[in-house]
Amino acid sequence: MTARxxxxxxxxxxxxxxxxxxxxxxxxxxxxxxxxxxIAIGLAxxxxxxxxxxxxxxxxxxxxxxxxxxxVGIVIMLALISSDYLTRP
Amino acid sequence: MSDRPAVHSPYAEAAQQRDADxxxxxxxxxxxxxxxxxxxxxxxxxxxxxxxxxxSAAQHLNLWxxxxxxxxxxxxxxxxxxxxxxxxxxKRRPTIIGxxxxxxxxxxxxxxxxxxxxxxxxxxLMPLSDGIKPLSxxxxxxxxxxxxxxxxxxxxxxxxxxxxxAGLVWGVFRSRVQLPHRAVxxxxxxxxxxxxxxxxxxxxxxxxxxx
Amino acid sequence: xTVGATLETSPERTSYLRAGYTLWSWLATTDHKRIAxxxxxxxxxxxxxxxxxxxxxxxxxxxxxxxxxxxxGYNRAFTLHGVIMVWFFLIPSxxxxxxxxxxxxxxxxxxxxxPRINLASWYxxxxxxxxTLYAMIVGGVDTGWTFYTPLSTLFANGYVVAALLAVIxxxxxxxxxxxxxxxxxxxxxxxxxxxxxxxxxxxxxYATAMILVLATPVLTMLLxxxxxxxxxGIGILNPDLGxxxxxxxxxxxxxxxxxxxxxxxxxxxVLSELVTAxxxxxxxxxxxxxxxxxxxxIIGFLVWGHHMFVAGESMYASAVFSFLSIAVxxxxxxxxYNWIATLYKGSISLDPAFLFAMGFIGxxxxxxxxxxxxxxxxxxxxxxxxxxxxxxxxxxxxGGAVTAFFGALHFWWPKITGxxxxxxxxxxxxxxxxxxxxxxxxxxxxxxxxxxxxxxHVYPPEFxxxxxxxxxxxxxxxxxxxxxxxxxxxxxxHGQPAGPNPWGATGLxxxxxxxxxxxxxxxxxxxxxPPYDYPIKDPMSRE
Numbered sequence: 001m002t003a004r005x006x007x008x009x010x011x012x013x014x015x016x017x018x019x020x021x022x023x024x025x026x027x028x029x030x031x032x033x034x035x036x037x038x039i040a041i042g043l044a045x046x047x048x049x050x051x052x053x054x055x056x057x058x059x060x061x062x063x064x065x066x067x068x069x070x071x072v073g074i075v076i077m078l079a080l081i082s083s084d085y086l087t088r089p
Numbered sequence: 090m091s092d093r094p095a096v097h098s099p100y101a102e103a104a105q106q107r108d109a110d111x112x113x114x115x116x117x118x119x120x121x122x123x124x125x126x127x128x129x130x131x132x133x134x135x136x137x138x139x140x141x142x143x144x145s146a147a148q149h150l151n152l153w154x155x156x157x158x159x160x161x162x163x164x165x166x167x168x169x170x171x172x173x174x175x176x177x178x179x180k181r182r183p184t185i186i187g188x189x190x191x192x193x194x195x196x197x198x199x200x201x202x203x204x205x206x207x208x209x210x211x212x213x214l215m216p217l218s219d220g221i222k223p224l225s226x227x228x229x230x231x232x233x234x235x236x237x238x239x240x241x242x243x244x245x246x247x248x249x250x251x252x253x254x255a256g257l258v259w260g261v262f263r264s265r266v267q268l269p270h271r272a273v274x275x276x277x278x279x280x281x282x283x284x285x286x287x288x289x290x291x292x293x294x295x296x297x298x299x300x
Numbered sequence: 301x302t303v304g305a306t307l308e309t310s311p312e313r314t315s316y317l318r319a320g321y322t323l324w325s326w327l328a329t330t331d332h333k334r335i336a337x338x339x340x341x342x343x344x345x346x347x348x349x350x351x352x353x354x355x356x357x358x359x360x361x362x363x364x365x366x367x368x369x370x371x372x373g374y375n376r377a378f379t380l381h382g383v384i385m386v387w388f389f390l391i392p393s394x395x396x397x398x399x400x401x402x403x404x405x406x407x408x409x410x411x412x413x414x415p416r417i418n419l420a421s422w423y424x425x426x427x428x429x430x431x432t433l434y435a436m437i438v439g440g441v442d443t444g445w446t447f448y449t450p451l452s453t454l455f456a457n458g459y460v461v462a463a464l465l466a467v468i469x470x471x472x473x474x475x476x477x478x479x480x481x482x483x484x485x486x487x488x489x490x491x492x493x494x495x496x497x498x499x500x501x502x503x504x505x506y507a508t509a510m511i512l513v514l515a516t517p518v519l520t521m522l523l524x525x526x527x528x529x530x531x532x533g534i535g536i537l538n539p540d541l542g543x544x545x546x547x548x549x550x551x552x553x554x555x556x557x558x559x560x561x562x563x564x565x566x567x568x569x570v571l572s573e574l575v576t577a578x579x580x581x582x583x584x585x586x587x588x589x590x591x592x593x594x595x596x597x598i599i600g601f602l603v604w605g606h607h608m609f610v611a612g613e614s615m616y617a618s619a620v621f622s623f624l625s626i627a628v629x630x631x632x633x634x635x636x637y638n639w640i641a642t643l644y645k646g647s648i649s650l651d652p653a654f655l656f657a658m659g660f661i662g663x664x665x666x667x668x669x670x671x672x673x674x675x676x677x678x679x680x681x682x683x684x685x686x687x688x689x690x691x692x693x694x695x696x697x698x699g700g701a702v703t704a705f706f707g708a709l710h711f712w713w714p715k716i717t718g719x720x721x722x723x724x725x726x727x728x729x730x731x732x733x734x735x736x737x738x739x740x741x742x743x744x745x746x747x748x749x750x751x752x753x754x755x756x757h758v759y760p761p762e763f764x765x766x767x768x769x770x771x772x773x774x775x776x777x778x779x780x781x782x783x784x785x786x787x788x789x790x791x792x793x794h795g796q797p798a799g800p801n802p803w804g805a806t807g808l809x810x811x812x813x814x815x816x817x818x819x820x821x822x823x824x825x826x827x828x829x830p831p832y833d834y835p836i837k838d839p840m841s842r843e
Contacts, residue, residue: 038294070119074126084617099411127518228542
């Protein structure tokens with residue numbers, strides 16, 4: 001098994017562990033923190049997939065910028081829509 | 090994809106064409122990110138508006154099947170990433186095996202999803218079903234409807250992915266997609282597949298773990 | 301690199317218009333120039349249809365009672381007008397015609413990055429257009445182009461799903477165009493064509509492409525949700541189930557506000573080209589204009605809530621959106637100052653294209669200033685949903701974007717067709733359009749301020765005088781828009797053949813013959829000079 005293949009399998013193991021963590025966390029009494037924890041773990045998984053499986057660690061800065069632009073788009077959408085819903089009386 | 094010369098107008102060099110193909114696919118993936126991102130933002134607002142109802146509706150979802158599906162899809166991503174790896178090394182058979190495994194796992198996902206939908210139908214959770222309505226509070230049925238549409242859209246994208254992978258298997262098998270020269274084609278299909286996986290990585294906590 | 305004046309006879313040097321006369325050679329083309337011409341014909345047809353809807357509305361509004369159209373009929377007319385003008389004319393207009401034609405030429409490339417995707421985008425546009433025409437013919441839609449819920453999901457009769465499918469499909473057409481432009485500008489620039497030498501038209505289309513790619517999918521998703529609710533009865537935005545109509549509006553305007561920048565940014569790009577050619581001077585503040593295009597694209601994503609100030613949006617969110625909406629005017633203002641500074645002490649030509657450019661500046665400033673007024677919540681509370689808003693956006697979209705489109709048409713017509721048109725008629729058209737436009741839309745500011753609501757065709761008699769003025773203006777405007785049909789089409793047969801550079805402008809597109817050959821450049825150009833390198837000693841030399 002080449003080093004690259006090993007890295008990919010290692011990433012998969014980490015992803016599975018994160019899945020277990022997020023599943024387990026859903027049984028803990030975390031209250032308002034639960035969605036935060038779950039989304040954070042989701043973000044960690046997504047970052048791993050983007051960085052390793054989708055080759056973001058190999059490609060040019062331009063493609064990374066394009067991926068980043070997508071992330072910024074979502075953040076803007078969520079942040080500003082929430083600014084309405086979270087501040088309603 | 091096969092009969093055209095390796096480097097075609099308007100490109101001057103193969104590297105330029107490969108870069109353009111990759112960049113094009115990434116830009117397309119950004120549109121998919123915004124598509125599902127918009128949807129998931131909407132669901133998030135529903136959870137903000139109706140937190141209790143979202144939680145109680147989520148309890149009707151099958152957490153174990155959903156978790157199993159997440160594992161299936163993550164594994165299919167591994168299979169896909171390994172296929173891309175070996176395609177770059179020019180190894181035809183391992184590539185085909187990897188791609189078949191990817192598609193097979195995708196099909197497993199769809200079957201499990203179908204089982205879930207059937208269970209939900211039997212329990213009367215579907216909108217417009219007659220008889221007992223377990224989701225009676227306002228907001229509960231709404232959350233469930235969002236779950237239906239979200240997983241449905243995702244399943245549609247996954248089906249497209251499976252078709253693409255199947256087409257790729259055919260192309261590699263018949264040597265229409267030459268490896269390693271056209272490994273970028275495998276990479277591009279791989280990028281699409283991984284994105285479908287990433288979308289599920291967010292659908293899972295937002296719906297199943299809302300309980 | 302000088303361009304020879306003699307016709308070369310090799311097949312690659314045949315003009316793109318003559319490389320194949322069959323219908324199939326046009327319908328299966330991947331040549332960006334032919335696709336641009338296909339788009340030009342299509343958007344002109346839709347402009348005409350949208351214009352007829354407008355004519356019906358203005359005729360009906362000339363009298364206070366709704367005596368020309370029924371209430372339902374009027375609703376369908378303004379819906380058709382909005383849907384067609386926004387998605388089938390304004391959004392594709394400059395990008396899909398002039399962008400497609402000019403971007404490869406301007407950057408020294410032989411075609412766009414993905415020629416077949418380019419053709420696919422035109423076919424998607426036509427398919428969507430057919431859906432819209434179907435929806436219109438079988439009975440129409442009365443929801444307004446904004447398709448607000450729950451009217452569109454639960455109560456509207458009519459062919460809403462057909463119209464929504466049309467918009468979803470045309471959205472994919474837009475996305476493909478944007479994707480193509482981004483990859484082309486990054487990967488296909490000729491040697492020496494650095495970002496600092498790019499024509500500002502290309503910068504503005506790049507910024508437009510960013511918006512096309514990031515904003516359109518959100519609309520696609522939203523309209524899919526509405527279709528699912530209508531077709532399958534799966535309640536998503538249904539208030540009875542706890543759905544929020546404002547959620548629809550958030551997602552709708554998240555796309556539709558950036559969409560107006562999709563419509564106007566290409567116009568800004570055209571202006572930069574026209575103003576430098578008009579004044580025969582280097583652009584003032586190249587980087588200010590380039591970066592302001594990108595700034596408008598980004599900030600434009602942050603302002604959508606100003607459409608919902610009175611719809612139930614929270615006070616705090618409204619304040620944030622109001623502030624950001626005022627901020628987005630800054631880069632636009634920067635552009636206007638730079639164009640005027642470019643014209644200052646220039647040797648200004650009054651050819652038709654340049655008259656349109658001057659008209660743009662005046663009309664856009666009025667539209668922009670009234671936009672600032674609307675960004676202030678205290679003002680908006682009074683004039684929201686009145687004719688003040690209608691006048692504001694028509695000043696930008698018609699006085700701005702459509703005027704720029706006509707300017708581009710008159711500027712690049714010789715390049716696209718190889719023919720010169722009658723300059724005098726061009727000037728008359730520019731004047732008619734400017735006068736007709738102002739007479740149509742300025743009274744509407746007053747009407748709105750006095751309280752005339754939009755989307756109504758029955759109104760109190762004291763508003764009639766202003767409405768009649770507006771309708772009279774519309775008839776002059778219509779004449780102005782119809783005239784080019786005559787003299788431009790006439791020029792195709794009888795116009796003087798045009799040389800490569802009839803206006804003496806800078807830019808790689810002016811170094812190739814008019815019309816260009818199928819293969820844009822016999823040898824890859826190498827760029828060594830800055831952009832807008834006036835005065836140029838030999839108009840056909842890039843040395």
